[in-house]
Amino acid sequence: MKPDRQPATTLNDFKLDILFRPVTKRLHENHMSRLGIANTMRLAYFYNRLKYRRQDDRRRVLYKTQLSSLLEENGGLTRPPLEIKDGWALDTSMSLPHLDRVLEDSEEIIEERSGERCSATGAYRSYFQDVWTPADLVKYPSFLDFATSSDLLSVVSHYLQSIPALSTTLPWGVRFVESNAAFDDQPNKPKDSQLYHIDYYSLPNVYVLVLLRDTTTENGPWTFLPRGVSQKARVALNYWTRRRGYRVSDEDMYSVVDRKEVIEFCYPRGTVLFIESSGCFHYGSRNSVKPRFQLMLSYGGTCRTDFSEALVPHKIYPIRDTDSRLRKMVLNKNILG
Ligand SMILES: [Fe+2]
Numbered sequence: 420m421k422p423d424r425q426p427a428t429t430l431n432d433f434k435l436d437i438l439f440r441p442v443t444k445r446l447h448e449n450h451m452s453r454l455g456i457a458n459t460m461r462l463a464y465f466y467n468r469l470k471y472r473r474q475d476d477r478r479r480v481l482y483k484t485q486l487s488s489l490l491e492e493n494g495g496l497t498r499p500p501l502e503i504k505d506g507w508a509l510d511t512s513m514s515l516p517h518l519d520r521v522l523e524d525s526e527e528i529i530e531e532r533s534g535e536r537c538s539a540t541g542a543y544r545s546y547f548q549d550v551w552t553p554a555d556l557v558k559y560p561s562f563l564d565f566a567t568s569s570d571l572l573s574v575v576s577h578y579l580q581s582i583p584a585l586s587t588t589l590p591w592g593v594r595f596v597e598s599n600a601a602f603d604d605q606p607n608k609p610k611d612s613q614l615y616h617i618d619y620y621s622l623p624n625v626y627v628l629v630l631l632r633d634t635t636t637e638n639g640p641w642t643f644l645p646r647g648v649s650q651k652a653r654v655a656l657n658y659w660t661r662r663r664g665y666r667v668s669d670e671d672m673y674s675v676v677d678r679k680e681v682i683e684f685c686y687p688r689g690t691v692l693f694i695e696s697s698g699c700f701h702y703g704s705r706n707s708v709k710p711r712f713q714l715m716l717s718y719g720g721t722c723r724t725d726f727s728e729a730l731v732p733h734k735i736y737p738i739r740d741t742d743s744r745l746r747k748m749v750l751n752k753n754i755l756g
Contacts, residue, residue, distance in 0.1 A: 447725065525595070600706050
């Protein structure tokens with residue numbers, strides 16, 4: 420497996436990316452502040468449609484006409500799919516396929532890597548690090564088995580109305596994150612993703628979050644507002660316009676939203692949250708006085724609303740000949756069944 424490589428797009432796509440890189444880079448930097456997030460997302464979607472229109476159209480048709488058979492070929496459903504309502508859905512059954520294997524492997528990874536800054540992996544925020552490495556995709560197959568299981572993919576597909584793709588750029592499709600106040604020089608001062616925001620990567624962008632240890636308020640839980648409340652707040656705050664930055668202070672948020680609407684992802688180990696991070700205001704990892712361990716899977720449609728695929732190297736997920744059509748499509752968006 421080659422973990423970091425440009426994707427299998429056409430030569431023309433590659434030339435397009437090179438030609439427009441100075442522009443896309445400027446539009447993307449500083450959280451799309453130059454034109455405002457909403458304007459930049461529209462431009463990015465148009466740009467990505469030029470490159471991925473064929474994949475996008477095909478995947479929407481496959482969703483409408485073949486989803487049942489694709490799910491069946493991929494191992495089938497073990498239960499009726501959950502429905503994402505108001506931007507989120509919770510699975511507390513602790514019995515999703517391969518979850519037990521994920522939790523077991525997670526203990527090994529936590530034991531091996533937690534508690535210290537892993538400079539070689541994802542120490543890009545002072546309070547949060549991604550300890551996942553590309554080699555783990557092969558060493559711990561449970562994670563991709565879980566991420567591509569029919570039970571998960573049916574929920575995500577219905578929400579996207581398309582065959583989803585696991586993100587190969589930002590944020591990475593598979594992250595194993597440790598949040599820890601001990602890494603933070605100012606643990607009581609929320610910053611960056613510890614402040615409210617709505618993700619702009621893709622519309623919609625769905626996260627599947629798995630608690631790898633029991634999580635309480637002391638762990639700095641993932642915290643969000645339901646979609647309806649979030650969208651009202653977005654309008655009231657002029658969010659995603661040029662007038663408003665990407666991060667929103669609590670003071671501003673609670674001037675337009677009742678604090679009672681806030682939901683904290685505080686549950687036992689093995690609980691799974693499906694959430695549209697592009698629709699719900701959220702933050703996390705605030706003052707994790709006890710370390711928080713969470714798996715974060717990121718799915719989107721084919722045509723993203725940012726320029727990250729034109730700017731950063733893509734992750735390559737391992738694909739075997741024996742994998743189902745659905746699994747192959749989720750792991751590589753250029754595969755069309
Ligand atoms: Fe986010």
